[in-house]
Amino acid sequence: MQRAALIQKATPHKILPVVTRVIEQLDKLFIELSDSSGQSRRERVFQQWLSSGKASPSGLRHYISALGDQFEDRKMREEFSARAQRILLHLQSGYVS
Numbered sequence: 001m002q003r004a005a006l007i008q009k010a011t012p013h014k015i016l017p018v019v020t021r022v023i024e025q026l027d028k029l030f031i032e033l034s035d036s037s038g039q040s041r042r043e044r045v046f047q048q049w050l051s052s053g054k055a056s057p058s059g060l061r062h063y064i065s066a067l068g069d070q071f072e073d074r075k076m077r078e079e080f081s082a083r084a085q086r087i088l089l090h091l092q093s094g095y096v097s
Contacts, residue, residue, distance in 0.1 A: 015055050018091065022060055025087050030067050033080050041070045060088060 015023075023046070031038045045066045049055065054062045064084040071077035 016057065019055065019057055019060065022057075022087060022091050023063070026060075026064060026067065026084055029080065029083055029087070030070075033071070033076055038070075042067065045070060057091065060091070064088070 027042055027046075030042050034041065045063070049059070049063045049066055052059075052062065064081065068077050068081045068084070071080060
């Protein structure tokens with residue numbers, strides 16, 4: 001099952017399709033840069049983000065921040081943050097695929 005379907009199934013919160021696509025890209029980046037425990041940490045952060053009520057385009061910065069906080073290594077945290085911000089720039093300019 002695709003991540004978008006899992007997001008919609010896992011939560012009663014209404015998440016816009018564009019937000020779902022950005023989350024998928026952020027999750028992929030996080031897993032790419034994480035160690036083997038990345039998937040479980042990502043899921044925990046995602047659930048906390050959903051329950052915060054900030055599951056909107058403007059709330060994506062909170063999600064990025066929460067994911068970035070999972071990196072103990074400062075350089076990895078900075079790399080994740082920079083690449084994630086580029087993903088958001090694409091959203092703002094209308095180029096999210």
